[in-house]
Amino acid sequence: MIKILIYEDNPQLREGLTMLINGSDGFDVLASYPNCNNVVDEVQAFKPDVVLMDIDMPGVNGIEGLKKIREVNTDVKILMLTVFDDNKNIFQAISHGANGYILKKTPPARLLEYIAEAQTGGAPMTASVATQVLKMFSSMNNEKGEDYNLSEREKHVLQLLVDGYSYKMIASEMFISIDTVRSHIKKIYEKLHVNSKSEAVAKAFKDKIV
Amino acid sequence: MIKILIYEDNPQLREGLTMLINGSDGFDVLASYPNCNNVVDEVQAFKPDVVLMDIDMPGVNGIEGLKKIREVNTDVKILMLTVFDDNKNIFQAISHGANGYILKKTPPARLLEYIAEAQTGGAPMTASVATQVLKMFSSMNNEKGEDYNLSEREKHVLQLLVDGYSYKMIASEMFISIDTVRSHIKKIYEKLHVNSKSEAVAKAFKDKIV
DNA sequence: AAATCAATCGCATAAACATGTTACCAGCGG
């Protein structure tokens, strides 16, 4: 039996969800609330398996509710529920440990499946939300910037620079003279179009050369 | 009618998938192949709506196949198909523009739903895969590292350092003397536990101070 | 009122860095 708490300000929807879920085998709505004002106490008292959390609520909204719960309980599965698949909220919710993100237009049968999935450690998402997540994800990691065409040796030197080594230390680390280190670094600066150590370090991070 | 190409080296599974999908209304398998050797030509010739791409194939594997397709076609929806929900492959696939990532143990009915979802712009994922994605996502953004307790002024100086400014330039940018810049920077080094500009810059990136 | 602290400035010195120029050698492609 999956124990559920519901947070949803719209009375019709709150009742509808409660009826639907209670009417299904294996699901039990412990309680439902129109706001998150006492969410921490309620979660601690009822110890639900899954929380259905509406995002757009007056007063303490769903994201805040999520955060409050996560401050005291990292086990309960939290499914965010919303009418919009908008970027900002998705990101917020994920960052704060939501276990799923589904749209209110989800058909009842699917909703039950989603709850069950969440309870067993899955991360149910409406497909459109998943699309947003993938987009955010790939845009974050595909910057890859120009190649700059650094040689292996140059990459090694840059790596050490980034790690905070001085020329002297690099020379001793790589078994070459400090003048050679200078040569390499001069070349690196040319290739990266910079003219100082810290600019090179910054660029190395920004363009994920290291 | 959703037009589909299948890449799957296991003959039984390849045949099974083809039969299943062709036997369903609204789905049409144009062709199926045991490897990705000519994936680019095939995709360009058939212009499918959706490609089912097995990851673990001899020769050119599914990730490589994905990359090759994306080099010439960014519209076709590509569903990755695998037995493992392992971290590395998921990450690779997402970064290179896969539209979904589903496990082979997915029941046939679900598979058809997934294909349809992908075709309409969704991003179907097996729940366990979605869990991995969310974990990667939140771990990437919640590092936030210690606070270091930098004052506003110090943060500003650090910001300019990261942007490659010299002390002189910072002084003129902030309308203070170069000696004051020195003071600030000394303090910053103490707080960050570093002792050079580039270490500070590196730390600023690593700990997302900027 | 005293203590604290962020922000400001000055001076001095040593170390580290940036730049230019030159040079040798090995390997690779035309």
Place this chain on the structure above:
DNA sequence: CCGCTGGTAACATGTTTATGCGATTGATTT
């Protein structure tokens, strides 16, 4: 064979950083 590139090295010069030791002001806390 010749030119090119990457790696190595030296030397000289000027600039920037790092550090230490002060010191004043104004705002906040005790």
